[in-house]
Amino acid sequence: MTGFKVRAESWDVTFADQERMRAVALGSPAAQEAWLAAFETRAAARLGRRYAIAFARAADGLERVLGAYGIGSGDEVIVSAYSWHEIARAVWRAGATPVFSDIDYWSGTLNPEKAEARIGPATRAILAANTNGHPADWGALRALGERRGLVLIEDSTEAIGSAYEGTPVGRFGDVSLFDFRARGPMACGAGALAVTDDAGIAKALCADAGTQSAAPMSALTAALIEGQWGRLDETLAARGRVASLYARHIRSFEGIKDPYTGPRVTAHHAFTFLVHLGARFSRQARDAIVADLRDGGIEARPYATPLYRDAECRRRGFSGTGCGLTDKIADRGIALPFYSGLCEEEIALVVSALKDASVNVGAGSAIYL
Numbered sequence: 001m002t003g004f005k006v007r008a009e010s011w012d013v014t015f016a017d018q019e020r021m022r023a024v025a026l027g028s029p030a031a032q033e034a035w036l037a038a039f040e041t042r043a044a045a046r047l048g049r050r051y052a053i054a055f056a057r058a059a060d061g062l063e064r065v066l067g068a069y070g071i072g073s074g075d076e077v078i079v080s081a082y083s084w085h086e087i088a089r090a091v092w093r094a095g096a097t098p099v100f101s102d103i104d105y106w107s108g109t110l111n112p113e114k115a116e117a118r119i120g121p122a123t124r125a126i127l128a129a130n131t132n133g134h135p136a137d138w139g140a141l142r143a144l145g146e147r148r149g150l151v152l153i154e155d156s157t158e159a160i161g162s163a164y165e166g167t168p169v170g171r172f173g174d175v176s177l178f179d180f181r182a183r184g185p186m187a188c189g190a191g192a193l194a195v196t197d198d199a200g201i202a203k204a205l206c207a208d209a210g211t212q213s214a215a216p217m218s219a220l221t222a223a224l225i226e227g228q229w230g231r232l233d234e235t236l237a238a239r240g241r242v243a244s245l246y247a248r249h250i251r252s253f254e255g256i257k258d259p260y261t262g263p264r265v266t267a268h269h270a271f272t273f274l275v276h277l278g279a280r281f282s283r284q285a286r287d288a289i290v291a292d293l294r295d296g297g298i299e300a301r302p303y304a305t306p307l308y309r310d311a312e313c314r315r316r317g318f319s320g321t322g323c324g325l326t327d328k329i330a331d332r333g334i335a336l337p338f339y340s341g342l343c344e345e346e347i348a349l350v351v352s353a354l355k356d357a358s359v360n361v362g363a364g365s366a367i368y369l
């Protein structure tokens with residue numbers, strides 16, 4: 001279905017953005033390269049890092065990050081089982097093997113104790129994400145990485161603007177990654193950044209950025225990101241108002257729990273508005289509810305299918321052994337439409353349709369955020 005009454009997301013592109021992109025497009029190739037280099041310098045400063053390297057695709061950037069650290073054949077990388085499917089594929093392309101680890105039930109982020117239990121002689125790195133805007137337990141993960149001599153890679157795609165103990169995301173990994181493809185407050189359909197304070201790693205990434213396997217970001221993409229970054233605070237505030245409206249309307253459901261924010265998290269900006277169905281719902285019931293919503297013109301989606309259910313992972317014989325909490329969370333998560341331009345009437349419509357759909361599948365209306 002394409003004619004949704006309420007879309008899942010809406011890109012934030014202003015007339016000024018279009019004019020900036022037009023000006024960049026009319027520039028010479030040399031001027032565009034200079035513009036992109038200046039953008040990288042500004043991005044590093046905004047994120048509080050010494051270096052930023054822009055890639056066309058985040059998966060290519062991750063592959064090159066692993067290569068920059070010499071991680072390849074025979075090596076293992078601990079990754080959250082509750083992540084973007086391209087993460088595992090990028091690890092394989094680098095020649096290494098992903099090792100899936102379980103998550104914290106409340107935050108959905110990689111559980112440090114469970115990650116440590118998966119470390120073996122071949123482990124070289126831990127890749128942790130700030131899932132749906134909630135920062136991971138970076139104090140414990142940093143201590144674990146230092147204690148075991150592992151590279152710590154931070155995926156901050158879903159959490160720009162969030163902070164842990166007063167420090168913004170993007171500053172916790174030896175290298176931190178941002179993907180600007182879609183859904184978040186800065187959404188451009190393409191483009192990614194790798195940021196680091198390590199001059200040697202930055203040099204290696206810059207050397208790779210122009211290769212076929214790691215194309216540089218388009219100057220046009222950078223021009224759009226530049227505009228969206230300039231109004232990020234305003235966008236995050238607007239998205240926060242939408243989240244508050246959702247939370248107020250959705251309390252009409254029995255047994256609702258408030259969205260979780262950990263005690264060390266000092267800023268939490270959700271990537272999407274995520275609801276977790278109650279324990280009485282199965283994965284099949286969740287999928288039926290999503291289908292009902294979509295049939296009714298609301299573009300809802302399941303959220304974050306576990307990595308080990310990806311077709312490529314299954315083909316390679318990977319399973320979800322030891323990832324029971326990932327199953328529990330992933331099987332009952334629904335991402336509702338979420339962007340700064342949603343009005344209260346649309347939010348009320350979505351929540352009403354969600355309530356009706358939960359009754360239609362025969363499981364009652366108790367859901368949990």
